Amino acid sequence: MTPALQITNLCKAFGRIAVTQDVSITVQAGERRLIIGPNGAGKTTLFNQIAGEIACDSGSIRLFGEDVTRVPVRRRAHLGVSRTYQVITLFARDTLLHNVVLGMLGVDRRRFRPLRPLADEADLHAQALAVLRTVGLQHRAQVPAGELSYGEQRRAEIAVAMAQRPRLLLLDEPLAGLSQDERSIVRDLIAAIPRETTIVMIEHDMDVALAFAEQISVLHYGQLIVEGDRETVVAHPRTREVYLGA
Secondary structure, eight states: OOOSEEEEEEEEEETTEEEEEEEEEEEOTTOEEEEEOSTTSSHHHHHHHHHTSSOOSEEEEEETTEEOTTOOHHHHHHTTEEEOOSSOOOOTTSBHHHHHHHHHHTTSGGGGOTTSOGGGOHHHHHHHHHHHHHTTOGGGTTSBGGGSOHHHHHHHHHHHHHTTOOSEEEEESTTTTOOHHHHHHHHHHHHTSOTTSEEEEEOSOHHHHHHHOSEEEEEETTEEEEEEOHHHHHHOHHHIIIIIOO
16 A cells, blocks of 8 residues: 655755754554654654755655656645644634634645635535534634634644645644643544545644544654654653653
8 A cells, every 4th residue: 555655854944054854754554653853853844845945955755656756746635635723723804614614725736716706605614614514613603713822822833734635744732832621622533534535743742642543753953863653652662762751
C-alpha cells in the first residue's frame, strides 16, 4: 500500500541552527501518528515543511506516492493536505460560518469566479453548516470568530481544516490551552474523524496523545531519536531521558 506520507532525509537549517536533521518518517494511510519532543525539537518546522510553508534544504517529501518536495503550499492543499496551527488563525471579524466557507473555497474551483457573490453559493453554506454540526458549533455559525470562546475557536479550526476533506490532516497541538472538559470534547472530535483521513498530531498532553497514537516519532534537536508503537516509545530510555524526564 502506498504510504500517505513519506519523508526521507529531510533537512532544514536557519543560518547555523539545524532545525530538522536527516528526518525520515513513513506514515501509512489511515494511520494515527503522534510527533512528540521537547520545545525546540523542530516539530512545527517539520509540519511547515510537510505543508509546503517552508522549503526544505535537502531530502524529499512524498504525499500518497507523489513527490511534492518542491510543490507550493497551494497545490499541496489540492492533493489533500490540511492543517491546524499552534496559534489560532481564524478571521476574527468574520462569522464562524464564513470562515468555514472560505476554507472550503480554497480547494473549490469557484474561487476563480470573484465577481459572483459568495452569498449566492447556497450549497457551500449548507456544506459548511454541516461541518460545523460535526464539531457541535452549528448554533454559533453566525457569531464572529473573535467572539467565540478559546475552546470553541480550537474546535472551529478543526472544522475549517476538515471542511477541505483532507486525506492528510496535520494537527499542531489541538489541545493546547484547553480546560479538562474542553480537552475531552476535542479528543472525542479527533477520535471520530474517519479513517479515510490520515492524522499526524503534535501534542504535549501525554494522556490524550498516547491514547490517540498508533505510532509515535520522537524528535530532539531536529533529529528523530525514537520511533515505534506506544509501548516501545514510552519504555525507551532516550524518550524518558529527553521528554518524560526520567
